[in-house]
Amino acid sequence: MNVAIVVAAGSGTRLGGNRPKQFLELGGVPIIIHALRQFERCHDINEIVTVLPAEATAGFSSQAKAFGLRKLSRVVAGGETRAQSVRHGLAAISDAEIVAVHDGVRPFVTPEEIARVVQAAKASGAAVLVAPVADTIKEVEGNRIVRTVTRSSLRRALTPQCFRLEILQRAYEALDQAEAAGVEVTDESFLVERLGVEIVAVEGSARNIKITREEDLTLAEAILESVVRGQ
């Protein structure tokens, strides 16, 4: 059995306003519902756990049912950081072969992409969806450029990130120590890399954007329109 953890417990303050971005609507449907639907449609996912702000958990299951989501098995409250929210989701899983972790603010991942990452993790233990980097990347100190990083070997880490349950549990044992040392844990791969486990990079589409800022919403509306038109 493969389980998805869809994290959507952020406060979303970067977009302004007082509604977290995962609950804003795109084409009349909340962004989090769009994201959950992609996992619902993926045959390689059996169950979904979603992580929400504590105040948003009540009533979410029935809202999800109304949108036709049948695989949603648990709705749990999030933590202070994204990684802590993932850990809350992980604690709700007692049995799984592969766990797929996804950002609830990435509504355009496709069921086919999810399946490819799950299959890669089944074969190797760990796999992450990635996309190429279009810009030249500079390392800076203050306002000075100190280095250019070779672009061809760089990838942007997207989600889902998929792992055998045991690997993800072991990786998260180091979370408290990492956060106490001031390390910002922005994805699962980072903790799994520290275990020395090999992680397969699965090429995904740049359409799988993370809706973070105001301008992302405009782009998201354009992507949704092209998806609806079947382009």
Ligand code: C5P
């Ligand atoms: O903060 P960031 O943009 O990296 O958030 C990525 C995802 O993690 C979002 O879906 C957000 O709702 C979620 N998150 C969470 N708990 C937090 C912070 C972020 O579930 N404490």
